[in-house]
Amino acid sequence: MRSFLRLLSAERLKLAKSRFRWLLPASPLLAAVVGLLSNPPAGAPPRVEFAVVLSGMSFLHAMLLLPILTGILASVVCRYEHAGGGWKLLLSMPVTRPQLYAAKYALIALHLAAVQALFGALAAAVFYVRGFEGPLPWDMLLQSAAGGWIASLPLAALQLGVSLAWSSFAAPLAVNVVFTLPNILIVNSADVGPYYPWAQPLLAMVPRDGETFGALGLPLESLTVTVLGSFIVFLAGGLLYFQRKDI
Amino acid sequence: MSEWIIQTKDLCKSYRGRLAVDHVNLNIARGEIYGFLGPNGAGKTTTIRMLLGLIKPTRGSVEIFGKSLKREKLHILRKIGSLVEYPSYYGHLTAVENLEAIRRILDVPKTRIAQVLETVGLTKDAKRPVKGFSLGMKQRLGIAAALLGEPEMLILDEPTNGLDPSGILEIRELIKAMPKQHGITVLVSSHLLSEVEQMASTVGIIRQGRMVFQDTIESLRRQSEGSISVAVSEPEEALLALLRMGFRGKLENGRIALERTDDQSVARIVKALVEQNHAVYRVEEKRKSLEELFLQIVGEGGGA
Numbered sequence: 001m002r003s004f005l006r007l008l009s010a011e012r013l014k015l016a017k018s019r020f021r022w023l024l025p026a027s028p029l030l031a032a033v034v035g036l037l038s039n040p041p042a043g044a045p046p047r048v049e050f051a052v053v054l055s056g057m058s059f060l061h062a063m064l065l066l067p068i069l070t071g072i073l074a075s076v077v078c079r080y081e082h083a084g085g086g087w088k089l090l091l092s093m094p095v096t097r098p099q100l101y102a103a104k105y106a107l108i109a110l111h112l113a114a115v116q117a118l119f120g121a122l123a124a125a126v127f128y129v130r131g132f133e134g135p136l137p138w139d140m141l142l143q144s145a146a147g148g149w150i151a152s153l154p155l156a157a158l159q160l161g162v163s164l165a166w167s168s169f170a171a172p173l174a175v176n177v178v179f180t181l182p183n184i185l186i187v188n189s190a191d192v193g194p195y196y197p198w199a200q201p202l203l204a205m206v207p208r209d210g211e212t213f214g215a216l217g218l219p220l221e222s223l224t225v226t227v228l229g230s231f232i233v234f235l236a237g238g239l240l241y242f243q244r245k246d247i
Numbered sequence: 248m249s250e251w252i253i254q255t256k257d258l259c260k261s262y263r264g265r266l267a268v269d270h271v272n273l274n275i276a277r278g279e280i281y282g283f284l285g286p287n288g289a290g291k292t293t294t295i296r297m298l299l300g301l302i303k304p305t306r307g308s309v310e311i312f313g314k315s316l317k318r319e320k321l322h323i324l325r326k327i328g329s330l331v332e333y334p335s336y337y338g339h340l341t342a343v344e345n346l347e348a349i350r351r352i353l354d355v356p357k358t359r360i361a362q363v364l365e366t367v368g369l370t371k372d373a374k375r376p377v378k379g380f381s382l383g384m385k386q387r388l389g390i391a392a393a394l395l396g397e398p399e400m401l402i403l404d405e406p407t408n409g410l411d412p413s414g415i416l417e418i419r420e421l422i423k424a425m426p427k428q429h430g431i432t433v434l435v436s437s438h439l440l441s442e443v444e445q446m447a448s449t450v451g452i453i454r455q456g457r458m459v460f461q462d463t464i465e466s467l468r469r470q471s472e473g474s475i476s477v478a479v480s481e482p483e484e485a486l487l488a489l490l491r492m493g494f495r496g497k498l499e500n501g502r503i504a505l506e507r508t509d510d511q512s513v514a515r516i517v518k519a520l521v522e523q524n525h526a527v528y529r530v531e532e533k534r535k536s537l538e539e540l541f542l543q544i545v546g547e548g549g550g551a
């Protein structure tokens with residue numbers, strides 16, 4: 001555990017000096033603009049009205065930008081090793097491969113959590129700025145932000161595996177985009193949507209008491225199975241690959 | 248108990264059915280500088296990657312500090328500093344930040360950073376991003392990184408490759424000081440004998456994956472000692488006579504070339520030739536340079 005924390009702190013240092021950090025707030029900020037400009041149906045109860053606004057905010061963010069950002073983060077945490085021969089440097093030090101894998105994965109997960117926290121905070125700001133009546137629907141916000149985070153974790157595992165395997169920066173991103181773009185169609189399908197890992201962030205982020213169409217508003221149980229299942233498969237696959245890789 | 252710091256037994260690595268490293272038995276003693284020599288593609292880097300656990304051997308075993316690398320890898324790696332093939336670095340970080348990233352993993356005091364920068368002479372460039380460094384500076388930063396954890400053993404894979412003569416000299420002086428000043432055992436690989444000749448106490452020569460020589464540098468020097476070349480009037484007959492007397496030699500460009508021979512034997516050879524009425528024109532000692540011997544060793548058996 002101590003060596004894992006030491007590795008994590010070394011990884012943080014490398015990323016702290018990276019200019020990719022500036023990409024992180026882009027998507028939540030864009031979502032906030034959407035939230036400020038959207039027109040919820042008049043006459044509905046405030047909670048439902050806000051749910052519609054939050055759905056609108058989630059769409060672009062969770063359907064495309066969050067999955068893509070997950071891929072970018074995975075590429076970034078491997079980039080400096082690929083570029084400067086860092087794998088043999090790191091792995092000829094007294095660290096195990098699972099420890100290094102875990103440190104890189106944790107770094108991606110922590111940055112995604114920060115993005116989702118910012119999303120939640122900006123959604124709350126939208127709630128106040130637009131003057132919705134009643135108390136802030138904490139539960140709805142928390143479920144959306146945390147749900148999106150958890151649903152992006154399997155994608156992070158897959159992308160980390162792909163980024164470890166490919167020394168190119170762009171190739172893993174291309175893979176990621178290829179799987180993310182079909183979301184536009186798949187979220188409309190109640191048959192495929194629940195089982196498509198890339199669609200899960202959106203399905204998790206759209207409030208349950210908002211609109212329901214296609215795969216949106218499905219019971220949480222089916223999403224949980226998909227997220228957990230793909231998480232285990234992707235994480236185990238990536239780790240097994242890394243464990244055997246020649247450095 | 249063996250005194251070897253590194254000992255490999257029949258170490259093999261095959262790629263697509265071809266042995267890149269073929270039953271290599273390395274023996275490296277404490278406190279020495281071991282020169283690991285071989286032409287490009289001989290298997291030096293592949294061997295070193297196996298010593299560091301970066302790749303798994305196809306066959307054979309590695310023992311370092313008397314312990315099995317397979318079983319006590321982390322414990323062993325904690326006491327080894329290494330530089331494999333080309334220096335590893337984070338270009339967007341400064342030299343200090345590069346070392347700090349490594350320091351956090353090795354958990355050594357912060358003061359080590361200034362110490363190792365001083366050792367490799369990078370103190371005044373410490374705050375510059377490494378992407379602007381010359382190859383020689385990156386190489387020295389790599390050595391600084393290898394020294395950071397106060398290792399007992401340093402493994403340097405072609406640390407002078409691509410450097411200019413003054414850079415080569417600097418690195419060589421640095422390596423030479425390691426056993427004396429810090430008690431560190433060094434394994435340094437090179438494809439040029441001349442680069443390690445002046446610092447190594449023992450050399451291992453690898454060719455096409457096989458160890459073809461492993462002994463002290465003095466023993467290598469002794470092997471390079473001269474052959475005797477004799478020019479006579481009838482070389483064929485003269486050689487036949489000498490062979491009949493039990494000497495070993497052959498004809499080379501119309502001269503008799505005799506293997507390493509002491510003074511008494513030379514005297515007997517000349518006497519015998521004169522007695523059999525051969526005119527002896529010249530008796531010369533031909534000294535092979537160490538480099539020639541090295542080239543002969545790595546060239547034997549044809550191929551690369």
Ligand SMILES: Nc1ncnc2c1ncn2[C@@H]1O[C@H](COP(=O)(O)OP(=O)(O)O)[C@@H](O)[C@H]1O
Pocket residue numbers: 246262267285286287288289290291292293294
């Ligand atoms: N990953 C690999 N896949 C296939 N062949 C390899 C691989 N790595 C090294 N080799 C082969 O192994 C041999 C030894 O290479 P190497 O150890 O790099 O030599 P050296 O370091 O002595 O120049 C070469 O013929 C090389 O082509």
Ligand SMILES: [Mg+2]
Pocket residue numbers: 288291292293332404405
């Ligand atoms: Mg090499």
